[in-house]
Amino acid sequence: MWTWLHKFASPPHAYRLLGRLAPWFGWPALVIILLAAWWGLVRAPADYQQGDAFRILYVHAPSAWMSMFIYVVMAVAAGIGLIWRIKLAHAAAAASAAVGASFTFLALATGSIWGKPMWGTWWVWDARLTSELILLFLYFGYMALRASFDDPQRADRASAVLAIVGVINVPIIHYSVEWWTTLHQPASVTKLDKPSIAIEMLYPLFMMIVGFQLYYGWLLCRRLRAEILRRERNATWLKEGI
Amino acid sequence: MDLQSFFNMGGYAGFVWSAYGLTAVVLIANWWAARRRESEELISARRRTQQLKESRT
Numbered sequence: 280m281w282t283w284l285h286k287f288a289s290p291p292h293a294y295r296l297l298g299r300l301a302p303w304f305g306w307p308a309l310v311i312i313l314l315a316a317w318w319g320l321v322r323a324p325a326d327y328q329q330g331d332a333f334r335i336l337y338v339h340a341p342s343a344w345m346s347m348f349i350y351v352v353m354a355v356a357a358g359i360g361l362i363w364r365i366k367l368a369h370a371a372a373a374a375s376a377a378v379g380a381s382f383t384f385l386a387l388a389t390g391s392i393w394g395k396p397m398w399g400t401w402w403v404w405d406a407r408l409t410s411e412l413i414l415l416f417l418y419f420g421y422m423a424l425r426a427s428f429d430d431p432q433r434a435d436r437a438s439a440v441l442a443i444v445g446v447i448n449v450p451i452i453h454y455s456v457e458w459w460t461t462l463h464q465p466a467s468v469t470k471l472d473k474p475s476i477a478i479e480m481l482y483p484l485f486m487m488i489v490g491f492q493l494y495y496g497w498l499l500c501r502r503l504r505a506e507i508l509r510r511e512r513n514a515t516w517l518k519e520g521i
Numbered sequence: 522m523d524l525q526s527f528f529n530m531g532g533y534a535g536f537v538w539s540a541y542g543l544t545a546v547v548l549i550a551n552w553w554a555a556r557r558r559e560s561e562e563l564i565s566a567r568r569r570t571q572q573l574k575e576s577r578t
Binding site (some may be wrong): 314316320331332335339381384385389394498501502510517 | 574
C-alpha cells in the first residue's frame, strides 16, 4: 500500500498519469455540460412561480457546489501535505485555488443576476451571500499568501494553515440558510428527506454538477502537471521524459 | 417550443442569457488558463534541460 502510494506520488509517475487521465475527464465533461445546458434551457419545464428565470439555477447551484467542494479538496490536500509531507498534495491544493475562486465568483455573479428579478436587488448582506463572499476572499488570501513566498516549501506550509483554518467557513455557508433568517431559499435538494423539487427539474441539475465535477478533474490534471513541472525544474527525470 | 420564445425566456432573457453567458466565459477562461500555464511550464522546462545539455558538452 505504502510503496504503491509513494510510486503514485512520485512526480514523474504522477505527471504521466495525469496526462493520461485528463482526456477521460475532459471529453465527458464537455458532453455532459452541453447536454445539461440544453436540458435545463429547453427541455425542463418553466417554474410555476419564477417562470424561466429559475433556469439560472442550473448554472448557479452547481457553481456554488463546486466553490465549496473545491475548497474542501484544497483544505484536505493541504492537510495531507502538512501531516505526511507529501509535496504532490501541496501542489494539488495550489492547483485548485484559482479554479475554486472562479467558481465562487460564478456562484456570486449568477446569484446576483438571479436575485435582481426575484428579490428585486442584486445584493443583500445576508448570511448566505456574505459567507460565500468570505469564501472568495479566502481563495484570494490563499493565493496571495502563496505568492508572497519565494520558497515553495514555506509557501506550502503557510498557505496550508490558512486553507485548513478557512474550511470552517464551508459548513457556515451550507447551514447559513437555516441558522439565520435570510433572503436565500433553504436547500431544496440536499435534504435528508425527499428533495422538494420536481424530478424533471432535478435531472439537468445533477447532470450539470457531474459535468462541473468532471471539468474540475480535467482542470486539476492540467494545472497539477504545470505545478509539477515548476517544482521539479531541477529533477533528473525531466531531462529524459518530456 | 418556437425559437422566439426560447430566446425570450418568458421575459427574463437578459437575466437568463447573461447568467449562462457568464458561466460559459468563466468555464472557457479556465480551460484557456490551464492550457496556457501547462504549455508555458513545458516550454521553460524544455529550455532549461536544453541549456543543461549544452553547458555539459
